[in-house]
Amino acid sequence: MKRLLILGAATALALPLTACNQTAPTPTASNHDVDMKAIQDGETQWVTDWNSKDAAKIVAHYTDNAVVMMPGEDAASGKDAITKSLGGMVTDPAFVLKFHADHVDVASAGDMAYTQGGYTVTYTDQQSRKVINDHGAYVTVYKKQADGSWKSISDIANSATPISPRPRP
Numbered sequence: 001m002k003r004l005l006i007l008g009a010a011t012a013l014a015l016p017l018t019a020c021n022q023t024a025p026t027p028t029a030s031n032h033d034v035d036m037k038a039i040q041d042g043e044t045q046w047v048t049d050w051n052s053k054d055a056a057k058i059v060a061h062y063t064d065n066a067v068v069m070m071p072g073e074d075a076a077s078g079k080d081a082i083t084k085s086l087g088g089m090v091t092d093p094a095f096v097l098k099f100h101a102d103h104v105d106v107a108s109a110g111d112m113a114y115t116q117g118g119y120t121v122t123y124t125d126q127q128s129r130k131v132i133n134d135h136g137a138y139v140t141v142y143k144k145q146a147d148g149s150w151k152s153i154s155d156i157a158n159s160a161t162p163i164s165p166r167p168r169p
Helices: 002-020 029-052 055-059 079-091
Strands: 062-069 096-106 112-124 131-144 150-159
Touching (some): 029 055, 029 096, 055 079, 062 079
Parallel strands (some): 062 150
Antiparallel strands (some): 096 112, 112 131
16 A cells, blocks of 8 residues: 555656656648748749849848848848848849759758758849849748748858959059
């Protein structure tokens, strides 16, 4: 009887401790697959939005405090700065941007993700007024929003086109 009482008391003590030590459930494969598809579909729409040259649609893919780093430009932090940096691009008749992720990964917690891939862009050089064809690579970091959508918090592109050497003094 004494042994049964001790076993019962130990069980009563162990149950609350076990409940406190439970970890958050790992996202299921179906959530992971749904998130990956949502990000891929979002990037497809983003390419369409870039080529519509509608700054509001483009910037809607970023969080309020996102940072964008484009070749040859200072980093733009926040939607206002990003919108301002898009000004010349969305008014350039030659501007065309295409990008496609070669890799998409969603964190096991299901709240962060990133894509990496290649891009091509055509634009008018502001100094020479010549049409430039450029290509390179990009990485975009996404954060899942409260409504379940994915928005970019960090977006960086680097050109693979060689930079012309600067004249020496």
